[in-house]
Amino acid sequence: MKLSLTVFTTLFLGLSFFGQSDFNFGLLPKLVLSKKISDQTKWVNSIESRSIIYDDEYQFSHSLVDVSSIYSLKINTNQSFNFGYILRFRDSEIIHRTFQHYNFVNSYSSIKFGHRFAFEQFYQTDKQTTFRTRYRASLEKPLNGERVDVKEFYIKLGNEYLYDFDEDDLEIRLTPYLGYQATKKDKVELGFDYRLSNFINNLTENQLWFRATWYISI
Amino acid sequence: MMLKKTTSFFLITYLFGFNFTFSQVKFEKEYRLKIALVPEKAIQIIEKWNFKKKVKWYAEESQDGKTIEAKVCHNKHKLSLEFEENGNLIDIEKTVKFSNLQEDIQKNIEKTLSKRFKKFRIKKVQIQYKGEESAVYNKLFQLKSQHEEIIPKYEIIVKGKDEKRFQNFEILFNKNGEIEKELLIKSTDSTNLEF
Numbered sequence: 001m002k003l004s005l006t007v008f009t010t011l012f013l014g015l016s017f018f019g020q021s022d023f024n025f026g027l028l029p030k031l032v033l034s035k036k037i038s039d040q041t042k043w044v045n046s047i048e049s050r051s052i053i054y055d056d057e058y059q060f061s062h063s064l065v066d067v068s069s070i071y072s073l074k075i076n077t078n079q080s081f082n083f084g085y086i087l088r089f090r091d092s093e094i095i096h097r098t099f100q101h102y103n104f105v106n107s108y109s110s111i112k113f114g115h116r117f118a119f120e121q122f123y124q125t126d127k128q129t130t131f132r133t134r135y136r137a138s139l140e141k142p143l144n145g146e147r148v149d150v151k152e153f154y155i156k157l158g159n160e161y162l163y164d165f166d167e168d169d170l171e172i173r174l175t176p177y178l179g180y181q182a183t184k185k186d187k188v189e190l191g192f193d194y195r196l197s198n199f200i201n202n203l204t205e206n207q208l209w210f211r212a213t214w215y216i217s218i
Numbered sequence: 219m220m221l222k223k224t225t226s227f228f229l230i231t232y233l234f235g236f237n238f239t240f241s242q243v244k245f246e247k248e249y250r251l252k253i254a255l256v257p258e259k260a261i262q263i264i265e266k267w268n269f270k271k272k273v274k275w276y277a278e279e280s281q282d283g284k285t286i287e288a289k290v291c292h293n294k295h296k297l298s299l300e301f302e303e304n305g306n307l308i309d310i311e312k313t314v315k316f317s318n319l320q321e322d323i324q325k326n327i328e329k330t331l332s333k334r335f336k337k338f339r340i341k342k343v344q345i346q347y348k349g350e351e352s353a354v355y356n357k358l359f360q361l362k363s364q365h366e367e368i369i370p371k372y373e374i375i376v377k378g379k380d381e382k383r384f385q386n387f388e389i390l391f392n393k394n395g396e397i398e399k400e401l402l403i404k405s406t407d408s409t410n411l412e413f
Contacts, residue, residue: 034409040383044413070413077377077384077405080412105408114411138411145249145276147406152249156410179410187410215410 025054026063028193028209034072034217044070044082050209064090079104096123110146114138128166136160140179154179156189171197177211186216251275251286259305260286263351297358298344307351310358311344311373319343319372326395327372334397335378341386342375369393375403 030048037043050063070084082101087094099120106113116136123129138158142148158175177191193209253261256275264273269290276287285308286301296313316324331338347354353365372391377384390399 032409032413034413044409046413072412077386078408082412101412103408103412105411107406112406112408112411114408116412140411147248149247149249189410213410215413217407217409 022203022205023054024052024205024207026050026052026207026209028211030211030213032213032215034215036217040074042072042074044068044072044084046070064088076104078106093124097121098123110142112140114140130164130166132162132164134160134162136173138175148179148181150181150184152181154181156191168200169198170200171195175211177213185218186214189213189215247279249277251277256286256288257301257303257305260288260299260301260307261305263301263305263307264288264290264299267355307354309346309348310354311346312358313342313344316340316343316374319345323372323393323395327374327391328395330391330395330397331376331378335376335380337384338376338378340374341377344373346371346373346390371398 028048028050030046032044032046034042034044046066046068048066048068050065052059052061052063066086066088068084068086070082072080072082074080080101080103082099082103084099084101086097086099088097097120099118102117104115114137116134116138118134118136120132120134121129122132136158137160138156140148140154140156143153143155145152148154156175156177156179158173158177160173160175162171162173163169164171172195174194175191177189179187179189181187190212191210193207193211195207195209196204197207198205253275255277269292271291273288273290276289278285278287284303286303286305288299288301290297290299298311298313300308300311302308319327331340347357347368347370349357349368350365353368356362356365357368357370370393374389374391376387376389378387379385386403386405388401388403389397392398
């Protein structure tokens with residue numbers, strides 16, 4: 001009795017939580033191509049598209065495409081600075097974005113723990129430049145042994161906090177992925193990207209994306 | 219014509235050069251091993267040594283062959299016992315703090331490292347015991363031994379600056395703090411944690 005009451009309450013609260021807020025579901029496939037330039041530098045290019053499957057009702061609509069190019073500079077054995085440019089094609093408009101990342105990755109016996117601090121600038125015609133800052137912590141753990149080898153699976157968990165200065169909004173992202181190291185040069189990750197935003201202003205938005213990322217080094 | 223010849227010469231050199239560097243890459247794979255697949259002899263050794271904590275088994279494959287590894291925690295130290303494929307004990311490595319080493323050994327190792335690198339930082343220290351199984355056992359459990367004394371070596375992960383940049387190295391020191399073996403650790407790819 002007690003159990004069914006708990007289940008009922010959880011379900012009811014869960015539904016009402018989504019009921020009062022905006023909920024989207026969609027697909028986010030991404031391709032990341034990286035090319036080593038020297039021992040300390042690499043050039044990373046990516047393309048990502050966004051399709052919406054559910055937004056108030058079921059649908060299938062193409063939302064946007066992001067194309068990015070990043071210059072990555074390794075400053076230590078486990079730290080790097082990345083400088084990048086993203087072009088976002090949404091309907092007929094193009095949003096330009098520049099960003100700077102500082103990364104550091106700590107490796108323990110079987111876990112890799114990565115931190116990313118980012119600062120972003122958005123440029124759009126007839127609009128003022130806006131700024132966003134973000135921090136992401138990610139953890140990678142092999143599912144077999146203490147190291148991810150070729151043809152082995154791993155888990156990657158991410159938690160990111162994004163703050164938009166213009167809209168005064170905090171967004172939180174949770175990203176559980178299952179990864180597979182296919183060859184020495186490429187890996188695939190499948191999983192979810194859950195985004196919670198606008199809860200500060202009581203207009204909670206929930207977004208759930210199914211993500212598929214293919215990392216290739218050439 | 220001459221230009222064409224030179225071009226093809228460089229192209230061939232480049233291609234062969236590429237193949238050469240490629241073939242230098244050592245294939246290595248490491249994975250958890252079910253106890254049913256562990257050689258009987260290695261299991262017997264572990265059972266005899268009677269560790270209190272759970273033992274985890276791993277296999278490591280490389281071009282040189284396959285080795286079996288048992289990892290266990292003993293007296294707050296991480297131990298790694300390496301076996302041949304037939305179950306013979308190769309060596310034991312015990313993870314310690316650098317400050318746990320004898321003072322003269324610490325000094326000698328630091329002296330060697332400051333000659334070798336402009337700057338360095340010690341990241342991990344393992345004492346390596348190699349020898350006859352019962353002698354290693356006595357050494358590890360600090361028992362009096364009839365066997366020939368085992369002289370430990372020290373396997374240390376060092377982040378060191380050579381010319382311009384820092385790199386990680388795995389360096390094996392003998393009892394006098396001299397370098398016996400040095401291996402450059404290739405940093406793992408973290409693209410998926412950055413982008």
